[in-house]
Amino acid sequence: MLLSKACIYGIRASLYMAAMHEQKRQFVPIREVSDSLDLSFHFLTKILQQLTAAKLMESYKGPKGGIALTRKPKEIMLIEIVAAIDGNGLFTECVLGLPGCGHKKACPLHDKWAYTREAIQIMFNSTSLEEMASKGKRMNLRLSDTLSMEDLITSS
Amino acid sequence: MLLSKACIYGIRASLYMAAMHEQKRQFVPIREVSDSLDLSFHFLTKILQQLTAAKLMESYKGPKGGIALTRKPKEIMLIEIVAAIDGNGLFTECVLGLPGCGHKKACPLHDKWAYTREAIQIMFNSTSLEEMASKGKRMNLRLSDTLSMEDLITSS
């Protein structure tokens, strides 16, 4: 699996927040996000803490509290979310985990992998939350079994 | 992590077998492989059973027994090893694990990911054991802390 579940959930939650951003909503309770996306509230909380630690989101306690993106969805790239949760081993490490592989000595797959992993990196690096959210809206993406992006953005 | 450890170990063992093939050795004891590569014998045994189940290797019990590649290293592509151990979810599944994503409804990353995952697939699909082994020999690849490909092929 390319991304951990934690990372995937973090991305989905970020997408939800991007949709909320279009509605000018600021702090959204984690409970609302977890209910909407059908994710474990506590597990999501821990994941979002990683995103706030990485300054991608900020949080506010108490009534009217919740989480919010710190920047506009257009300015947040997917790679930032991936790196915050899964780290950037995917973009730096040897595919074969070979002891000799690295800067100096390359493994037999090194060159091909360097190329491929750059393609992966570019994919995450060139995709913003805004782009995903608008695509999701156009294509009526399902964020959970009961919730679609279109519901989310065109309603309310 | 792109590949599981089991898959990585399976690839390393296959590389070792490719090197043995150049020396016209047929059945090589798993114990020799695990010792040489500094891997757990029993764990490696289970991994190799997956490769024999996939007809990439064959095994022989008893004295003079061991494992052997069923085809020439030139004819065995890396993707076969990956598929035998990790399956081909990497080449078929949605990156975001989104419920709506698939043939009909695509997720916001679908097009980019379809392209990227094809790059990954092509990488594994176009690399043979022979190619890796000869590159490994040229570059004196280390298969473990104490063993290099060059030792392996030029010696004995």
Added chain:
DNA sequence: ATATTAAAAGACAATTAAGTCTTAAATAGG
């Protein structure tokens, strides 16, 4: 102040991946 809301922190449980150990089955050689 007090009660309520909501995130933070951390203990705990379940699941999966990774690794170990024991026993059984097959084969070669004496």
Added chain:
DNA sequence: CCTATTTAAGACTTAATTGTCTTTTAATAT
């Protein structure tokens, strides 16, 4: 036939990931 060698099969342990639950801390509103 007997023993040594080697894979096969499966139970078991450990570690990492995933997921749940409880308590604490901070903010709001009354």
